[in-house]
Amino acid sequence: MEKLTKNDDGELMLVNIVEGMVRQKVDELIETLDMCDCKRCRLNACAIALNSMPSHYVTTEKGALLGELEDVEINYQTNITVEVTKALLLVKEQPLH
Numbered sequence: 625m626e627k628l629t630k631n632d633d634g635e636l637m638l639v640n641i642v643e644g645m646v647r648q649k650v651d652e653l654i655e656t657l658d659m660c661d662c663k664r665c666r667l668n669a670c671a672i673a674l675n676s677m678p679s680h681y682v683t684t685e686k687g688a689l690l691g692e693l694e695d696v697e698i699n700y701q702t703n704i705t706v707e708v709t710k711a712l713l714l715v716k717e718q719p720l721h
């Protein structure tokens with residue numbers, strides 16, 4: 625029967641979950657600093673922070689992403705705050721524009 629076809633809606637993706645967390649943290653912390661918050665500065669800060677941290681890749685389905693994130697997020701949270709703050713201060717000192 626056609627009805628038995630598997631649900632293939634969940635497209636598989638390779639995701640560095642640290643990246644999502646860093647992007648979020650950059651958006652959050654850049655508001656608290658007296659600095660330029662244009663897209664370039666945000667992304668530069670993301671790049672610096674991500675390069676200074678180990679990446680954490682997972683294979684996941686699009687819909688399942690949020691659930692998995694929460695578990696690992698706790699382990700990374702402190703480190704991310706530290707590295708993102710450092711990165712933002714670097715960008716603040718030397719905006720590349």
Ligand SMILES: [Zn+2]
Pocket residue numbers: 660661662663664665666719721
């Ligand atoms: Zn800027």
